[in-house]
Amino acid sequence: MERGGQDRTAAVKEREAASRTPSHSRTHGKAGAQAAEVSGKALGGMIEAFMRLPGIGRKSAERLAYAILGMPMEEASGIAQAILDLKNNSRYCPICNNITEDAVCSICRDEKRDATRICVVEEPSNILILEKTGIFRGRYHAIMGAIAPIDGIGPEDLKIDGLMERLKAGGIKEVILATNPTVKGETTALYLSKLIKPHGISVSRIAYGLPVGGDIEYADENTVQRALEGRREM
Amino acid sequence: MERGGQDRTAAVKEREAASRTPSHSRTHGKAGAQAAEVSGKALGGMIEAFMRLPGIGRKSAERLAYAILGMPMEEASGIAQAILDLKNNSRYCPICNNITEDAVCSICRDEKRDATRICVVEEPSNILILEKTGIFRGRYHAIMGAIAPIDGIGPEDLKIDGLMERLKAGGIKEVILATNPTVKGETTALYLSKLIKPHGISVSRIAYGLPVGGDIEYADENTVQRALEGRREM
Numbered sequence: 001m002e003r004g005g006q007d008r009t010a011a012v013k014e015r016e017a018a019s020r021t022p023s024h025s026r027t028h029g030k031a032g033a034q035a036a037e038v039s040g041k042a043l044g045g046m047i048e049a050f051m052r053l054p055g056i057g058r059k060s061a062e063r064l065a066y067a068i069l070g071m072p073m074e075e076a077s078g079i080a081q082a083i084l085d086l087k088n089n090s091r092y093c094p095i096c097n098n099i100t101e102d103a104v105c106s107i108c109r110d111e112k113r114d115a116t117r118i119c120v121v122e123e124p125s126n127i128l129i130l131e132k133t134g135i136f137r138g139r140y141h142a143i144m145g146a147i148a149p150i151d152g153i154g155p156e157d158l159k160i161d162g163l164m165e166r167l168k169a170g171g172i173k174e175v176i177l178a179t180n181p182t183v184k185g186e187t188t189a190l191y192l193s194k195l196i197k198p199h200g201i202s203v204s205r206i207a208y209g210l211p212v213g214g215d216i217e218y219a220d221e222n223t224v225q226r227a228l229e230g231r232r233e234m
Numbered sequence: 235m236e237r238g239g240q241d242r243t244a245a246v247k248e249r250e251a252a253s254r255t256p257s258h259s260r261t262h263g264k265a266g267a268q269a270a271e272v273s274g275k276a277l278g279g280m281i282e283a284f285m286r287l288p289g290i291g292r293k294s295a296e297r298l299a300y301a302i303l304g305m306p307m308e309e310a311s312g313i314a315q316a317i318l319d320l321k322n323n324s325r326y327c328p329i330c331n332n333i334t335e336d337a338v339c340s341i342c343r344d345e346k347r348d349a350t351r352i353c354v355v356e357e358p359s360n361i362l363i364l365e366k367t368g369i370f371r372g373r374y375h376a377i378m379g380a381i382a383p384i385d386g387i388g389p390e391d392l393k394i395d396g397l398m399e400r401l402k403a404g405g406i407k408e409v410i411l412a413t414n415p416t417v418k419g420e421t422t423a424l425y426l427s428k429l430i431k432p433h434g435i436s437v438s439r440i441a442y443g444l445p446v447g448g449d450i451e452y453a454d455e456n457t458v459q460r461a462l463e464g465r466r467e468m
Contacts, residue, residue, distance in 0.1 A: 098272070
């Protein structure tokens, strides 16, 4: 995916990818080589390809490769085509960085949504998660990452400029910070809060607490502490 | 993958696939539809495509789809190409049913391997697992499934004829039954044992016992019982 003139985040990602490459490719090579020896190069290549995906280890990659083998040709080529379609047809929304196939994404285009509220997320994928709740009817802004000094990622590596331009254009009453409940996400929320408040815009942070359906017995101390602090009168 | 004249197993697999389809496609449709609404049809299609793979649920499929989006074009199209290469170039070995790109698989071709021993497995993927141990230097035979009367799969639905032809051709001293340690695998092993022994060939079954690195505390009763029964003098 090309993002003309906005190549800082891309540079950060490539740097990260490069630092991960050595150990990765060594593992891939070995797993693929043995499969290739026993059952052919195409199988070895497929296993190595699947191992490039996040959360897919050697065993999962082998299982998936044999599943592709067992599929009708039509179904397997459908998966290959879906990958190509996704890469060829999808881009980032120039307003909010959501994934879209159009000039502007469906959420930014939707006149019925509340244009006075922006929910800030780290990644475009988070937009889908929030949309599933169905309770937020405002708009979004994905800043494409989080501040992580230890990884050399500062505010200038994120898509914060675009967010500030939207806020400066006026009409925004509230910004909801829905960055992750992690040190990075918290740091980013704090940074954004300090940046946005002077513009006279209300800034809120999504709540910490016990996950629904969870058992207090298994919650960590920090979560329980946050749940206590965030208690609400009944 | 085409297997001329051997379409009974294929028919069984299609029957199974058909019985799984209704609930599956409903789930796919919903997950893909919401993603398509928020972030475009190509993303929705990719999520649905990944969900057709075994062990990939909605959340994993979403994660994988966004990973494809974040990849360089070259890497993503490499995965698509690997799928097509695998389907176009791989076939079953006509002797043992291992996956191969050649007329006969590398193991059946290898003159240095012990041609007097055949290890019987349920699926071609099991051959790779056994080869990783490096201790078996004979040949294999994948029977493409296991006997499961409850699913309507009898011996006639498996590739047992080919195994028996190899045995009748002579020169085989031992058959190792490495079907799964399940009711189906055990039933199949028992059936094969009764079928093969009259030919004067030694038949053995891989051992049951505690998994290496496991804790006896967490082993189920049946496994502990088998481990006791299979004890060996030290």
